[in-house]
Amino acid sequence: MIRVPARYFKSSASRRSILKGLGAAAIGISLAPTKYSAWAAEEPKLNFYNWDTYIGEETLPSFTEATGIDVNMSLFATNDELFAKLRAGNPGYDVICPGSEFVERMIQANLLEPLDHSKIPNIKNISPQFMTDAPFDPGRKYSLPYTWLVIGIGYRKSKVDGVPDSWKWMFDSDKYKGKITVVADASELFRICFKYLGGSINDASTELLQKAEAMLTKQKPYIKAFHEDNGQDLLLSGEVDLAMEYNGDIAQIMTEDDDVDFVVPKEGSMLQQDTLAIPKGAPHPENALKFINFIFEPEVGAEITKTILFPSPNAAAVALMPEDYRNNPVIFPPADIMAKCEYPNYLGPEFSRLLEEAMTRLRAS
Amino acid sequence: MASQKQERRLTFLATALPPIGWVVVFFLAPLAIVWAYSFGQNVSLTEVDISGTFANYARALQPLYLGIFLKSIFIAALTTLLCLIIGFPVALAIVFAEERWRPWLLLLVMLPFWTNLLIRTYALIAVLRTNGFANFTLEWLWDQGSWLMTLVGLEPLGEFTPMQLLYNNFAVVFGLVYVHLPFMVLPLYAALDRIDKSLMEASLDLGAGHLRTLFSIVVPLALPGIISGIIITFVPALGAYLTPDLLGGPDSQMIANVIERQFKRANDWPFGAALSFLLMYATFAVIALRAYLARGKSADGHGI
Numbered sequence: 001m002i003r004v005p006a007r008y009f010k011s012s013a014s015r016r017s018i019l020k021g022l023g024a025a026a027i028g029i030s031l032a033p034t035k036y037s038a039w040a041a042e043e044p045k046l047n048f049y050n051w052d053t054y055i056g057e058e059t060l061p062s063f064t065e066a067t068g069i070d071v072n073m074s075l076f077a078t079n080d081e082l083f084a085k086l087r088a089g090n091p092g093y094d095v096i097c098p099g100s101e102f103v104e105r106m107i108q109a110n111l112l113e114p115l116d117h118s119k120i121p122n123i124k125n126i127s128p129q130f131m132t133d134a135p136f137d138p139g140r141k142y143s144l145p146y147t148w149l150v151i152g153i154g155y156r157k158s159k160v161d162g163v164p165d166s167w168k169w170m171f172d173s174d175k176y177k178g179k180i181t182v183v184a185d186a187s188e189l190f191r192i193c194f195k196y197l198g199g200s201i202n203d204a205s206t207e208l209l210q211k212a213e214a215m216l217t218k219q220k221p222y223i224k225a226f227h228e229d230n231g232q233d234l235l236l237s238g239e240v241d242l243a244m245e246y247n248g249d250i251a252q253i254m255t256e257d258d259d260v261d262f263v264v265p266k267e268g269s270m271l272q273q274d275t276l277a278i279p280k281g282a283p284h285p286e287n288a289l290k291f292i293n294f295i296f297e298p299e300v301g302a303e304i305t306k307t308i309l310f311p312s313p314n315a316a317a318v319a320l321m322p323e324d325y326r327n328n329p330v331i332f333p334p335a336d337i338m339a340k341c342e343y344p345n346y347l348g349p350e351f352s353r354l355l356e357e358a359m360t361r362l363r364a365s
Numbered sequence: 366m367a368s369q370k371q372e373r374r375l376t377f378l379a380t381a382l383p384p385i386g387w388v389v390v391f392f393l394a395p396l397a398i399v400w401a402y403s404f405g406q407n408v409s410l411t412e413v414d415i416s417g418t419f420a421n422y423a424r425a426l427q428p429l430y431l432g433i434f435l436k437s438i439f440i441a442a443l444t445t446l447l448c449l450i451i452g453f454p455v456a457l458a459i460v461f462a463e464e465r466w467r468p469w470l471l472l473l474v475m476l477p478f479w480t481n482l483l484i485r486t487y488a489l490i491a492v493l494r495t496n497g498f499a500n501f502t503l504e505w506l507w508d509q510g511s512w513l514m515t516l517v518g519l520e521p522l523g524e525f526t527p528m529q530l531l532y533n534n535f536a537v538v539f540g541l542v543y544v545h546l547p548f549m550v551l552p553l554y555a556a557l558d559r560i561d562k563s564l565m566e567a568s569l570d571l572g573a574g575h576l577r578t579l580f581s582i583v584v585p586l587a588l589p590g591i592i593s594g595i596i597i598t599f600v601p602a603l604g605a606y607l608t609p610d611l612l613g614g615p616d617s618q619m620i621a622n623v624i625e626r627q628f629k630r631a632n633d634w635p636f637g638a639a640l641s642f643l644l645m646y647a648t649f650a651v652i653a654l655r656a657y658l659a660r661g662k663s664a665d666g667h668g669i
Contacts, residue, residue, distance in 0.1 A: 080629030087411040087632075109410035178529075186630060223615050225532045238496045239531070349407055349632070356631035357429075363618040364433055 044069045046287045049076060049085075049093040051274070053252075054147075054310075056303035063294050069287050077229070078185075086111050090281035094288040100273040101187070103143045104136040104346040112142040113278040119289045120144070122296035125316035130273070135343055143275035144292060147248065147310035150271050150333060150341055151183070151192060152264040154232060154250035159241040167196035167265045170244055171215055177222035179241040181234050184226035186359035187352070188270060189216070191344060192244075196267050201342045204351045213358045217365050226363070235260060246272075248310030251330045255309075262330040268340025273313070403638035413635055421639035430623070430640065434647070437619040440534070440609075441602035444541040448549040448598050449591070451542070456553035457583075474550050482544065486611050489540055493530040493612070500527040536612040537619075541602050548601070549594040556590020557583070589659075596655055600648050620644055 044067075048060075052075045060071045074093075076082045079102045085091060087109065098106060106112050117123055123131070123144065130145040137143045155164050159179070170180055171193055183189050191201045193212035199205070224240050231243035232253045243250075250262040276295060278288045294300055301317025311331050312318055318326060325331060403422070405415040424430070459470045477485060492498045504525045511522040530536060560583065568578040584591070606621035613619075620640065627637030 078629065080632070083632065084629050105410055111411070220615050226615055228610070237494055239494055349410070352631060353633060356626060356633070360433070360618070360623055360626070361429055363616060363622075364429060364436075365616070 042284045042286050044287070046071045046095065046284055046291055047093045048073045048291070049082065049096045050074075051076065051097060054097065054274075054308055056300070056305075056307045059295075059300060059304055062300070062303075063291060066294065067287075067290055069290065071291070086279055090279045092283055093279055094282040094284045095291055096277055096279050097146060097274050098143070098277055100134070100136045100143075100271075100275060101344045101346055103273075103275055103277065106277070106279075107137065107142055108346070111280055113280050113282060113285060114141050115144065115278065115292070116289065120293045120296070122293050125296050125298055125301070125314050127313050127315040127318075130313040134273070135345065136273075137275075143277040144296070145313035146274045146276050146295070147308070148271065148273045148313055149246045149248055149310055150264055150338070151188060151244060151246055151269050152250075152262055152333070154235050154243045154245045154253075154260060154262045156235065156238075156241045157259050157261050163261075163263050164242060165263050165266050167192065167267050169242060171196055171219055173219075174222050176242055178224055180223050181225045181227045181231050181240045181242070182223055182244045183231070184228050184359075186355040187344065189226075189244075190355055190358060192270055195269060195342075196265075201270055202345045202347065204347045206354065209354060209358055213362060216362055220362065220365065246310075247330055247333065248308065251309040251328065254330065264333045264337045264341070266337065266340075268337065268342070271338075271341045271343050273343075274310075399638045400642060402635050403642050405635040405638075407633060407635065410632065421636045422643070424636060425639045425643055430620075433618065433620050433623055434643070437603055437621075438647070440538060440541070440619060441599050441605075443538055444545060444602045445549075445595055445599045447538070447542045448546050449595065452546055452549035452553055452594065453591075455546075456550050456557050459550075459554055460557045471551075471554065474547050474554075477544075478547060482607060485544070486540060486607060489536075489543065489612065490531060493536055493539075495527045495529070495531070497530070499530055503528060531612060532614040532617075534614065534617055536614075537609045537617050540608040540612045541605055544605075544608065545598045545602055548598045552590045552594040552597065553587065554590075556587040556593075560586045592655055592658070596651060599651060603648065604644060 046069050048071055050073055055073070060073060064070055076085070079099045082096060082098055083102055083105065086093075086096070086106070090111075103112070117140075126145060130148070131140055134140055134143075134145075153164055153167075153170060160176070164176075169176055170182060190209060190212050193215060194203050194208050195201055197208060197211055197215070199208045225234065227234060227243070229246075229249070231240075231245040232249040234240045235243040235245070235250075236253045236257055245262075247262055247264070250260065254260050254262070276292050278285055278292075282288055295304070296314055298314070298316035298320055301312055301314035302320040305312045305314075305317055305321060305325070309325075309331065312321075401415050402413055404417050404419070405413040406418055406420065408414045455474070459467060459474075462470055490497075494500075504527070507522060507525040515521050530539075564586070565578055565582055568582045569575070573581065604621050605619060606625055609617045609619045609622055621644070624637050624640045624644070627633045627640065631637075
């Protein structure tokens with residue numbers, strides 16, 4: 001049975017709704033969520049949409065063993081890809097893993113199902129600060145923290161003078177020319193430049209944006225590549241000596257290469273969370289709640305953390321981790337630096353467009 | 366008579382309807398939706414209002430985006446030219462190869478198609494990067510050269526500095542030529558294979574040299590194949606996005622990369638749709654030019 005989501009037809013036949021109907025017909029034929037509402041219980045299946053290398057090796061099989069629910073995991077590479085997939089109607093995912101900025105966007109766009117906290121008793125394992133300090137989802141009505149991450153500089157110790165603990169070396173200096181890679185994401189790149197220029201990540205001022213663009217245009221000849229979340233590979237293969245990357249990504253390659261280290265620059269940086277959420281129109285919402293609750297079991301969280309090495313907000317899981325994880329300054333940067341880091345708010349469509357245009361100009365210059 | 370005609374029409378419908386239906390449902394309808402989007406504007410994060418505005422096209426025709434279009438056309442044209450220069454001798458060699466070798470040589474040309482483009486591109490990264498196979502080979506040759514220099518009593522060559530082969534425009538053109546070469550070789554081979562070889566022999570017998578025979582006899586006779594090869598190389602190269610994304614440097618963005626960002630990161634589908642359609646119009650223009658040239662040829666009476 002195929003059911004096109006009711007929201008395509010709810011308004012009267014304006015041009016827009018007809019077009020959206022067409023869009024649903026074109027895009028949704030095989031993808032429209034099927035809902036077996038006539039069935040007493042949900043079929044034992046779950047569709048999980050996750051990042052690559054972002055789950056423990058044993059996590060999914062042990063969930064299937066514990067509950068009898070088969071998990072089908074598909075992968076996405078960027079939050080934009082996730083959003084683009086869901087904005088035309090949920091193609092059948094039950095649990096997704098959006099970044100914090102996108103949680104805010106998806107709440108605004110009415111794409112997320114509220115979470116019934118009473119069905120996720122393991123919420124008690126989450127460190128309280130992550131439940132309260134979440135400006136993108138007040139009260140955590142729609143999302144729960146899966147990992148948290150901070151962007152910093154991964155560097156090759158033998159090729160760099162001391163610790164490159166300032167964004168200056170990435171954005172405003174020719175000292176490491178041809179040996180630098182920065183992120184290709186316009187929002188992350190420009191808003192961290194705001195931080196270096198003394199502003200806030202959440203400054204939506206065009207003046208600051210112009211300053212950042214001018215600075216990066218000047219810096220561009222010294223930049224080797226704008227990378228798509230694979231800065232750690234460029235660093236590992238010796239292509240660059242400094243890479244703007246997430247702490248967890250650098251922690252992963254530090255297990256392979258002793259000569260690599262990571263620092264969060266003294267100006268502060270951007271914090272993110274990857275979260276677990278249930279998209280509207282999920283075919284198996286009950287299974288989704290069971291799955292989310294399972295992820296927050298202490299042993300399960302520890303197993304995931306051992307594999308992916310990203311900082312976990314699951315306090316009970318962290319307690320089970322060995323000491324060299326708990327005291328790893330890459331995974332848990334010093335508190336005084338972390339105090340200068342901020343979560344990004346969604347700054348609205350107009351500013352997003354300006355950021356994107358600045359990026360296109362920067363790349364074309 | 367009438368029933369026979371009717372029967373023929375039914376046969377036609379029975380065979381033509383499925384492909385026509387396929388084209389309408391999976392090609393024309395989605396394309397029409399994207400086309401409609403290009404006249405719309407974002408009203409919320411997920412809704413587009415088709416208001417009939419031309420603002421997206423006006424924005425797409427700004428110098429910033431026109432410059433990126435021009436750069437993409439230049440890179441695609443350079444790729445096509447290099448493919449032609451490399452592909453023509455290859456196709457010629459296959460045509461003149463021994464009969465039993467020909468299928469194998471053609472197979473070698475087509476072999477890369479059997480591997481996914483993404484995997485081939487990552488393989489190229491492994492070859493071209495600073496610590497890659499190309500630089501390893503160069504370093505080995507450099508060391509041998511250095512050793513030879515000391516052998517004859519000269520100063521050694523000094524330290525080897527790896528060549529920067531990746532993350533620049535060179536890498537983009539290299540990758541595009543590598544990917545698109547089969548598109549050029551196959552139509553060239555088909556055209557060259559059809560040429561009556563006795564014409565070339567006649568040309569050589571009558572005193573023309575090999576080069577003159579090539580340019581006065583072979584090239585004009587193979588012209589339709591050359592034009593087909595140019596078009597089916599140029600069109601996909603113009604829309605390339607994976608290659609500049611993975612092999613390119615800070616300034617290697619092509620128009621398809623900008624379009625991709627509109628649909629994903631910028632969440633601006635109307636503008637992305639307008640850019641896509643401008644790219645498509647450019648493609649139509651190239652194909653129309655070919656049709657026009659072909660018509661001119663047959664009107665002259667030199668139709669091929």
